[in-house]
Each structure stands twice: as structure tokens, then as C-alpha cells.
Amino acid sequence: MTALSIVDLVYRWPRQQAACLDIPRFEIAAGEHVFLHGPSGGGKSTLLGLLGGVAVPERGSIALLGGDITRLAGHARDRFRADHIGFIFQQFNLLPWLSALDNVLLPCTFSTRRRQRAGDAHAAATRLLTHLDLAPASWHKPAAELSVGQQQRVAAARALIGRPEILIADEPTSALDAPRQQIFIDLLLAEATAAGAALLFVSHDERLAAHFSRKIALADINRAAAVEP
Amino acid sequence: MPSLFFSAALIAALALLPVAHAAKGHAHGEGRLDVAIGKEQIVLSLELPLDAAIGFERAPKNDKEKALLAAAAATLNDAAALFLPTPAASCTLHSVQIDMPQFDGGAHADIAANYTFRCANPAALKSIETTLFRSFKRLYRIEVQRVSPAGQGAARLSPKQSVLSW
Amino acid sequence: MRAVLILAVKSAWARRLTLSVTLCAIALASALLFAVERVRHDARQSFTQAVSGVDLVVGARSGGVQLMLHAVFHSGSATHNIRWESFEAIATHPAVDWAVPLVLGDSHRGFPVLGTPPDYFRHFQYSDQRPLAFAAGQAFADIFETVLGSAVAAELKLDVGDRIALTHGMAEAGPGHDDKPFTVVGVLAPTGTPVDRGVHVSLESISAIHLDWAGGAPLPGLAIPAEFVRKFDLQPKEITALLIGLKNRADVFRLQRHINSYRGEPLMAVMPGVALDELWQTLGMVEQTLLAMSALVVVIGLAGLLATMLAGLNERRRELAILRALGASPRDLFLMLTAEGLLITTLGVAFGLGLLAVGTFFFAPLLQAHFGIILQWRLFAPNEWLLLAAILATGLVASLIPGARAWRMSLADGLTPRN
Known part of the structure; x- marks a missing residue:
């Protein structure tokens, strides 16, 4: 089974002539870890929005876990995202007024499925935080008081809780210095493997590709030349 | 403190009240109605400037004016159509007495009318509607004084507010 | 949706300092409005009883x-x-x-x-x-x-x-x-x-x-x-x-x-x-003016709420995008913002009524001594229910605006806020 399968995808920004994305074919197998290289402004955010279901393409299909999400209604796409996808962004991933632990638990309040798959949600969260090397002393601190590195690890734990089948990480390491990037990617990959999740890791920094079994450039799969506005 | 401010304004307004307010004179177009609600009966005393009823305040000069005066008297006599107490009170007209002006040379002339209704169920009496404004187009206001076993009150009726309720 | 409402309360609590200023304004304004209405009503009552x-x-x-x-x-x-x-x-x-x-x-x-x-x-x-x-x-x-x-x-x-x-x-x-x-x-x-x-x-x-x-x-x-x-x-x-x-x-x-x-x-x-x-007919204008002015003060208080929430919305743009990534729908975010506004309004009115009770306690003897007006300790008169409903309705309308803006913002932003 594929985790993600894009066929004939075309997306155009409103009031724009040229297409921003034109992807004939792109697939990620279940549990596969893929590095997607793309400079900023190359339609990357747009692609992630489409995968997350907050935007719909002009044509083509986006099958996630076998189902075409472009055919779902808005609220069903929101539901699907909550149930099956974990996101990690560049920075400011957390609600600053919640503790690290409560931030990790958030997906379980939005998705019954992830709460059930997490089992004892609280135990799952502390286990993930421990695995991601976050000291218990910082679990109950407001997220705003954590360092950037700590925040990114909390974000990873949140993306992983309840074992979603798909992880999407958008430049998750660009706010970190080089040694920490290394450590973060290692931890992320280990946890993704443990959870059996497919990982789409998007970055402009090709040096990070070394960690991944498959590396693809967005420019290679996207026929559209237009840049994001 | 807002309530103090309010009270201060209230007291100031009391001081500014015009003395003339209570001493009501005769005003064209403005009628007066005293409503006395007793245990079983309502007595209505109406004072209507002749001008409001027929458009002039002197002895009629010709047949047309005489006819106008007679028509006004007839309208005022038809009390059951003029005053409509709360239907549930089951009030019926008991007596009507109309005093047409004598034209004794004064500048003003009023029609005085007294109506008595008897009510089978006075407890249900909550309002009286009047059709005076429909019959007399020049009438624009009626100052009402009301007394009932429950207390006294004043009200102002107009073509837009032709129901007296308490 | 329940999750979103709980988050709305937590989020509001995180911004309690800013919001409490708005809340105080609403409390004072509604206390003023209720006080004017109550004095007006009770003045009539007391005077009528005296005669x-x-x-x-x-x-x-x-x-x-x-x-x-x-x-x-x-x-x-x-x-x-x-x-x-x-x-x-x-x-x-x-x-x-x-x-x-x-x-x-x-x-x-x-x-x-x-x-x-x-x-x-x-x-x-x-x-x-x-x-x-x-x-x-x-x-x-x-x-x-x-x-x-x-x-x-x-x-x-x-x-x-x-x-x-x-x-x-x-x-x-x-x-x-x-x-x-x-x-x-x-x-x-x-x-x-x-x-x-x-x-x-x-x-x-x-x-x-x-x-x-x-x-x-x-x-x-x-x-x-x-x-x-x-x-x-x-x-x-x-x-x-x-x-x-x-x-x-x-x-x-x-x-x-x-x-x-x-x-x-x-x-x-x-x-x-x-x-x-x-006398009341003569004072009617004064009363109406006072009531209208107090109502205006309430509107100003609620406008303050609207301004605070709209200003805060830009800072919370990222917060909304995070919730969106977690699976919140634009409708959830709309509800969250509207609920927050309504919560502040309701709390404000509640505090206002508390203020009114305290004010009545302290000023009722003064009013009675100087003006013969007895303020009643009582539940709401029908007019006051109407006022309460009007304030809450206005608060709701004021809250719908940031709600609608959050909705539109989340549709435009998707998962990555543009700021």
C-alpha cells in the first residue's frame, strides 16, 4: 500500500495564468522516508497545503492511504488530517501558553482515533518526550519557555503521538545549529521507523538528504515553472 | 456614582418644571378625559374643544355648519363605538349625556360628554380603546386622568396611541 | 468542538491581563446601565408608593x-x-x-x-x-x-x-x-x-x-x-x-x-x-437620554472588546495555523473566537451585576435619605432582563466579527501563516 500517491496534480493560484504545481506522478510507500528538496518559494508550502487538505487542486488526485482526499468535503479533510497526518514546521509549532506535555497531547483531543491508538495518552506522551531526549523537568514548563531545539522535539513528539501513518516535516531543522540538526533528524527517523510512519521531509538544505533512503527534488517532479506569489 | 448623577438630574428637572404645566387651559385640538373606574362601573368625562370636533368655535352660521354640529353630536352619542373597554370585562353602556356648547360669546367653546359603562367582570378591565381620533381628525391629543381602586395615573392619548391601559 | 472551546478558555486565560481590562470596561459599563435603569424604575415605584x-x-x-x-x-x-x-x-x-x-x-x-x-x-x-x-x-x-x-x-x-x-x-x-x-x-x-x-x-x-x-x-x-x-x-x-x-x-x-x-x-x-x-412624562426625555448615554457606554465597552480581539488576532495567527494543522476546521476557529468574545461579555456583565449589588448596598441608604428613592433588593425586573439580553446580543455581534475574521484568515493561511 502507498502512503501517498499523486496523479496528474495541477494547482493554480487564484487569478494567476500559469500553474504553480503540475505533478504528473509522485508516490511514497507506506513507512518510506523521503527527502524532498525544494528551495523556498518553489511551490513547497502549496504542496504541503494540498497534502494536508487545507487546499484542493484544480485537477488530479491526491490519494492518502488509498483514499482520494480531493473528493472529500472540507470538514472530512480536516478530520482526515487530524486522524492520519502529523505535521512539524520550521518553528513556532507550539501553543506558547500550554505546557510541553499538553502540546504533545493536543492531537489526542482533536482526534479520537489518535487517542485510541495512543493507548494511555499521557504515558505515550511522556515516552515520546523521553525518547526525544527532553528532560522531565521541562515537561510542565510553558512551551514559550523552552529553547528552540526543545520546542522542535516537542513538536516531533506531538506529530508522532497516536501513530499517524503520515509524517510531514517542513524545514524542521532550519532553526537549529548543525550538530543539533543531526541529532534531531536521527531521533525523528528512529521514532518514525518505530511508529511505522511514512515521512516526507522537506528542506532546501541538500546536506540533510544523506539520512534518507530516497531523495527527490521538487523541480524534478513539478513541470510547472511558475513561482509562488 | 451614576445613580447620584441620575438623581441630581432628576432633581434639577424637578426645579425646572414649568409652573404652567398643571394649569391646563383650552387648546384647540386637545381634549381632556377623566376616567373613573369604580367597583362595577366606569365613568368617562370627556371635554372636547369644539374646534377639534367641527373646525370652528362659534354658533353655526348656515345649514352646512349646523349639519356639522349635529353630526358631531351624533358621533359623540354613539358611545359604544367611541370607547371599547377590554372585551373580557363585559362592559355595556349604561348612560350618555352630551352638553353641546351654548355659544355665550366666549372665545372658546367645549363639548362636554359623560359616559357610564357597567361591567360584569370588572377584574378583567385592563384597557380602554377610543376611536375619537378616527372620528375627529383635528383632534391630536387627549390628556387623560385616571383613577381606579388600584391608584391614579395620567396618560396622553394620540392618533398613534389610542389605547389607554393601566 | 468541545476541545476547541476548552482551548478557547485556556487561550483567553493566557491573555488574561489584556482581556481583564476589556472585561472591567464591560463590567463598569453594564453596571452603569443597570444602575440607571434600576434607579429610574425604583424612583417611580418609591414615589408612587409614597402618594x-x-x-x-x-x-x-x-x-x-x-x-x-x-x-x-x-x-x-x-x-x-x-x-x-x-x-x-x-x-x-x-x-x-x-x-x-x-x-x-x-x-x-x-x-x-x-x-x-x-x-x-x-x-x-x-x-x-x-x-x-x-x-x-x-x-x-x-x-x-x-x-x-x-x-x-x-x-x-x-x-x-x-x-x-x-x-x-x-x-x-x-x-x-x-x-x-x-x-x-x-x-x-x-x-x-x-x-x-x-x-x-x-x-x-x-x-x-x-x-x-x-x-x-x-x-x-x-x-x-x-x-x-x-x-x-x-x-x-x-x-x-x-x-x-x-x-x-x-x-x-x-x-x-x-x-x-x-x-x-x-x-x-x-x-x-x-x-x-x-412628572414622569416631563422627565421622560431626561430618563431616555440617560439610558441612551449608558447604553452608548456599553457599546463603547463592547467596541473595546472587538478592538482588543481584532488586534490580538494578528499575534494569534500562528496559533490558529497550528490548530488548523492539528485538524481544526475554519468553523472550529470561528467558534473559538466567538466563544471567547461571548465569554468576556458574559463575565463582564456578571461582574457588572456584582458591582451593582455592591453599589446598591453602599448607595441605597444615601438615595433613600436624600431623594426618598428605595432601591430594591430583588431579582430582575422584566425591563432588566431585556437590557441583559440586549447587552449579550450586542456582545455576540461584536464577537462574531473576530470569529469571521479568524475563519477567513485560516482559509487564506492554510498551514503556514503569512507573517
Whole structure:
């Protein structure tokens, strides 16, 4: 089974002539870890929005876990995202007024499925935080008081809780210095493997590709030349 | 403190009240109605400037004016159509007495009318509607004084507010 | 959706400092609005109760409202007195049940003195036919005896057996009647009407203290000691006003016409309930203006809420994007913002009502003492429910705007906010 399968995808920004994305074919197998290289402004955010279901393409299909999400209604796409996808962004991933632990638990309040798959949600969260090397002393601190590195690890734990089948990480390491990037990617990959999740890791920094079994450039799969506005 | 401010304004307004307010004179177009609600009966005393009823305040000069005066008297006599107490009170007209002006040379002339209704169920009496404004187009206001076993009150009726309720 | 609402509360708590300023503004504004409405309502109630037992007030011709205010509320002054013979002529009219003459004009430390026969305590009724009652002592039976209203006794800490001196006129430091002190023989139970502020003495007492006076000042070289006053005829020649109760209330118009056309001297009979309604008609504009101004203050408070929330929305753009990535729909975010606004409004109004209760507690005695307005401890009157609904509805409308903006923002931003 594929985790993600894009066929004939075309997306155009409103009031724009040229297409921003034109992807004939792109697939990620279940549990596969893929590095997607793309400079900023190359339609990357747009692609992630489409995968997350907050935007719909002009044509083509986006099958996630076998189902075409472009055919779902808005609220069903929101539901699907909550149930099956974990996101990690560049920075400011957390609600600053919640503790690290409560931030990790958030997906379980939005998705019954992830709460059930997490089992004892609280135990799952502390286990993930421990695995991601976050000291218990910082679990109950407001997220705003954590360092950037700590925040990114909390974000990873949140993306992983309840074992979603798909992880999407958008430049998750660009706010970190080089040694920490290394450590973060290692931890992320280990946890993704443990959870059996497919990982789409998007970055402009090709040096990070070394960690991944498959590396693809967005420019290679996207026929559209237009840049994001 | 807002309530103090309010009270201060209230007291100031009391001081500014015009003395003339209570001493009501005769005003064209403005009628007066005293409503006395007793245990079983309502007595209505109406004072209507002749001008409001027929458009002039002197002895009629010709047949047309005489006819106008007679028509006004007839309208005022038809009390059951003029005053409509709360239907549930089951009030019926008991007596009507109309005093047409004598034209004794004064500048003003009023029609005085007294109506008595008897009510089978006075407890249900909550309002009286009047059709005076429909019959007399020049009438624009009626100052009402009301007394009932429950207390006294004043009200102002107009073509837009032709129901007296308490 | 429940998750979103819980997050809304937590998020609001995180911004409690900013929001509490807005909340205070709403609380103060709604307290003001409710206070104005309550004073307006209760003023009418109190005034109506004060006059409810009197069918007619008779005095010299002046304004009906002035006469009623002077005779019942002892505010203002009378232009002329009426003759004793007129009182006797009216009191014997067959429709009259009781007639009580009043002489006003003196005071004791700012409290008005009422010269009246002891019948007054028997006949005067207030709020739904409740008679006056004595908290201590009894009615005066002799000259130089006085019965105090409850507020007079309480404020001046006087009791039966104490002695007081009256002052000529209403000024606290007017020329005195110190040479003829009065003994307190009775204290009335509280009524919530101007009676509470009255110092009641007999008509003869009033005559007695003015024997050696003329034209509002003591006669030079003449001083009649208190023990000699009984040698004089103390029957008053003139009275200030006359309160009348009727055997049949419906006869009021007949007697009113009779008195207004009385041939002995120009008199005027006023129906106090009617005069009060006329007073409210005159004050209607003032009331409406005050209410409108207070309503405007509430609107300004809610506009502040709107401004605070809209300003905060830009800072929370990232927060909304995070919730979106977690699976929140635009509708959830709309609900979250709207709920927050409504929460602040509701809490604000609740605090406002608390303020009103505290304010009532502290200021009600003042209002009662100075204006005879009794603020009621009670649940909402229908009008107040209406006000409450109006405030909440306005708050809802104000909250829908940031809600709608959050909705649109989340659609435009998707998962990555553009700032």
C-alpha cells in the first residue's frame, strides 16, 4: 500500500495564468522516508497545503492511504488530517501558553482515533518526550519557555503521538545549529521507523538528504515553472 | 456614582418644571378625559374643544355648519363605538349625556360628554380603546386622568396611541 | 468542538491581563446601565408608593406637580397658604372620608417639620394601604411634643424622651426656635416614604413657636415664654396644604372640580398619582437620554472588546495555523473566537451585576435619605432582563466579527501563516 500517491496534480493560484504545481506522478510507500528538496518559494508550502487538505487542486488526485482526499468535503479533510497526518514546521509549532506535555497531547483531543491508538495518552506522551531526549523537568514548563531545539522535539513528539501513518516535516531543522540538526533528524527517523510512519521531509538544505533512503527534488517532479506569489 | 448623577438630574428637572404645566387651559385640538373606574362601573368625562370636533368655535352660521354640529353630536352619542373597554370585562353602556356648547360669546367653546359603562367582570378591565381620533381628525391629543381602586395615573392619548391601559 | 472551546478558555486565560481590562470596561459599563435603569424604575415605584394613600392634595393655586412635591415630598416651597375656613369647608364635603391639614416651613437640622393633627397618623397610608406604625412611643397629645420619622431618629440618634429645637425655614442654620424645645414622644416605623424624614408636631405647636414672630423673623422686644403660650388661641389661621382621602376613590374628579371652583379663595386640588405621571412624562426625555448615554457606554465597552480581539488576532495567527494543522476546521476557529468574545461579555456583565449589588448596598441608604428613592433588593425586573439580553446580543455581534475574521484568515493561511 502507498502512503501517498499523486496523479496528474495541477494547482493554480487564484487569478494567476500559469500553474504553480503540475505533478504528473509522485508516490511514497507506506513507512518510506523521503527527502524532498525544494528551495523556498518553489511551490513547497502549496504542496504541503494540498497534502494536508487545507487546499484542493484544480485537477488530479491526491490519494492518502488509498483514499482520494480531493473528493472529500472540507470538514472530512480536516478530520482526515487530524486522524492520519502529523505535521512539524520550521518553528513556532507550539501553543506558547500550554505546557510541553499538553502540546504533545493536543492531537489526542482533536482526534479520537489518535487517542485510541495512543493507548494511555499521557504515558505515550511522556515516552515520546523521553525518547526525544527532553528532560522531565521541562515537561510542565510553558512551551514559550523552552529553547528552540526543545520546542522542535516537542513538536516531533506531538506529530508522532497516536501513530499517524503520515509524517510531514517542513524545514524542521532550519532553526537549529548543525550538530543539533543531526541529532534531531536521527531521533525523528528512529521514532518514525518505530511508529511505522511514512515521512516526507522537506528542506532546501541538500546536506540533510544523506539520512534518507530516497531523495527527490521538487523541480524534478513539478513541470510547472511558475513561482509562488 | 451614576445613580447620584441620575438623581441630581432628576432633581434639577424637578426645579425646572414649568409652573404652567398643571394649569391646563383650552387648546384647540386637545381634549381632556377623566376616567373613573369604580367597583362595577366606569365613568368617562370627556371635554372636547369644539374646534377639534367641527373646525370652528362659534354658533353655526348656515345649514352646512349646523349639519356639522349635529353630526358631531351624533358621533359623540354613539358611545359604544367611541370607547371599547377590554372585551373580557363585559362592559355595556349604561348612560350618555352630551352638553353641546351654548355659544355665550366666549372665545372658546367645549363639548362636554359623560359616559357610564357597567361591567360584569370588572377584574378583567385592563384597557380602554377610543376611536375619537378616527372620528375627529383635528383632534391630536387627549390628556387623560385616571383613577381606579388600584391608584391614579395620567396618560396622553394620540392618533398613534389610542389605547389607554393601566 | 468541545476541545476547541476548552482551548478557547485556556487561550483567553493566557491573555488574561489584556482581556481583564476589556472585561472591567464591560463590567463598569453594564453596571452603569443597570444602575440607571434600576434607579429610574425604583424612583417611580418609591414615589408612587409614597402618594398611593392620598386621593387629593389641596393647596393654593400653583403648579400641580409643585404642590404635590411640596405637600407629599416636602421639597420646594408653597407660594401661598390656604385659609383654615377653606379646610373646614372641604373637610365636611360628603365625599370626603378624611382630610388632614399640613403646615410646612420649619425644620430640624435639615429635616422638614410637619405641623398636623394627630389624625394624620391614623389616616395617612402608603404603598397598598399600609397605615403608619409606631416603632416607639405614641402620637403627640400636647404642644411641644414631636413624633419623628424613622430616618430622623436613626440619623440624629434620637429616641423617645430626647429634646430637640426647631429652626425657622429649611436652612440648617436659620433663626431658631430654641426658646421652645420639643420632647420626642414617638418614633415611626420605617415606611420607605418621605414620612421617614418628617418631624411631626401638632398644628398648635407650630402656632405656639411663631407667637412672637412676624414676617419670618422674631418680633424685636417680644418674647413669649413657653409656659405662657397656652393663654393664646393656638388654632392656626392658615395651612400650607391639605391631604384628602375619599370614601369612594371614583369620586375624585367630582371633588376636584368642586375644589377648583371653590369661591372662598383660589384653590387647587391635585391628584397626586396624576401629578406624578405628569412628572414622569416631563422627565421622560431626561430618563431616555440617560439610558441612551449608558447604553452608548456599553457599546463603547463592547467596541473595546472587538478592538482588543481584532488586534490580538494578528499575534494569534500562528496559533490558529497550528490548530488548523492539528485538524481544526475554519468553523472550529470561528467558534473559538466567538466563544471567547461571548465569554468576556458574559463575565463582564456578571461582574457588572456584582458591582451593582455592591453599589446598591453602599448607595441605597444615601438615595433613600436624600431623594426618598428605595432601591430594591430583588431579582430582575422584566425591563432588566431585556437590557441583559440586549447587552449579550450586542456582545455576540461584536464577537462574531473576530470569529469571521479568524475563519477567513485560516482559509487564506492554510498551514503556514503569512507573517
